[in-house]
Amino acid sequence: IFIEGYxxxxxxxxxxxxxxxCAVLPRAILQWNVGSYRDISRESLSLFRLLEPQIxxxxxxxxxxxxxxxxxxxxxxxxxxxxxxxxxxPNACATxxxxxxxxxxxxxxxxxxxxx
Numbered sequence: 001i002f003i004e005g006y007x008x009x010x011x012x013x014x015x016x017x018x019x020x021x022c023a024v025l026p027r028a029i030l031q032w033n034v035g036s037y038r039d040i041s042r043e044s045l046s047l048f049r050l051l052e053p054q055i056x057x058x059x060x061x062x063x064x065x066x067x068x069x070x071x072x073x074x075x076x077x078x079x080x081x082x083x084x085x086x087x088x089x090p091n092a093c094a095t096x097x098x099x100x101x102x103x104x105x106x107x108x109x110x111x112x113x114x115x116x
Contacts, residue, residue, distance in 0.1 A: 001013060001014050001024060001025075001026070001027075001029065001100065002014050002097055002100065003024065003093040003096055003097055003108070003110075006089060006090070006093055006110070006112060006113065007112065007113075008112050008113060008114055008115040009112060010022070010112055011093075011110060011112065013029055014029075016029070018031075020032075020112065021033070021034050021035075021109075021110060021111045021112065022109075022110055023047060023048070023107065023108070023109055023110075024096065024107060024108040024109075024110065025051065025055075025107050026051070026055070026105060026106070026107065030047070032044070032109055032110070032111075034109075034111060036063070036111065037062040037063060037067040037069065037111060040060065040062075040069055040073065040109075041070070041073055042072075042073055042076050044109075045058070045073065045076075045077060045109070048077070048082065048107055048109070049077070049080045049082065051107065053105060054080075054081060054082070054105070055082055055105050055106060055107045056082070056083060056104055056105045056106060057082070057083045057084075057085060057099060057104060057105075057106045057107075058077060058082055058083070058084045058085070058106075058107050058108070058109060059085045059087065059092045059095050059096045059099070059106060059107070059108045059109070060084060060085065060086045060087070060092060060108075060109050060110075061087060061088065061089030061090075061091075061092030061093065061108065061109070061110040061111055062086060062087070062088060062089065062092075062111055063088065063089055063111045063112070063113050063114060064088060064089065064090075064113035064114050065088050066086060066087055066088050067086070068086075069086055074086075088113070089110055089111060089112065089113045090113065092108060092110060093108070093110065096108040
């Protein structure tokens with residue numbers, strides 16, 4: 001799976017257009033039910049804790065800028081053995097592609113950037 005592009009409406013991933021926020025998993029792409037970074041919580045990240053094999057790294061793209069997430073939310077992911085990298089969405093896409101090219105077990109949770 002490779003993230004080819006993004007805009008304010010969604011993402012182009014491995015040739016497919018995905019509208020809105022999405023979860024990019026090692027073998028699937030799913031809609032991710034968040035409206036903004038404020039909706040990122042233990043519950044909205046629960047999908048990533050259930051994957052088998054377990055992912056090593058979750059790359060979170062919070063839109064057009066890096067946003068601070070609640071420290072408890074990040075701590076809960078680390079306690080499950082999953083590193084979380086919070087970035088703006090353009091950098092998160094690049095980081096996901098790089099980690100994938102290194103054969104790392106990685107997933108991404110991406111929110112489209114706002115229109116400029």
